[in-house]
Amino acid sequence: LHPDVAADADEDGRTVLLHLPSGQGWRLRSHGARAALEESVYVAGGEARRSVQVVLRAEPSTDRVQWAITRASVAAAPAEDG
Secondary structure, X not given: OOOOOEEEEOOOOOEEEEEXXXXXXXXXXXXXXXXXXXXXXXXXXXXXXXXXXXXXXXXXXOOOOEEEEEEEOOOOOOOOOO
16 A cells, blocks of 8 residues: 555454545455455655555465455544654
């Protein structure tokens, strides 16, 4: 994800909320896989910045993973870790 996008993983293990700087929000939901956030690196214009990525993990026996991203109402972005 772009470093300016804040993200929250819900406790249900299937949902990630994305908070854009504009105040707009997006919800990623998965079925058949657990959704989590992991550290990542965003590279643009030769500059590397810390970021996070959304990772979907499924058991090898899972025959189908479905996911969708929909617009969400988001009141406020989470506080950044400092």
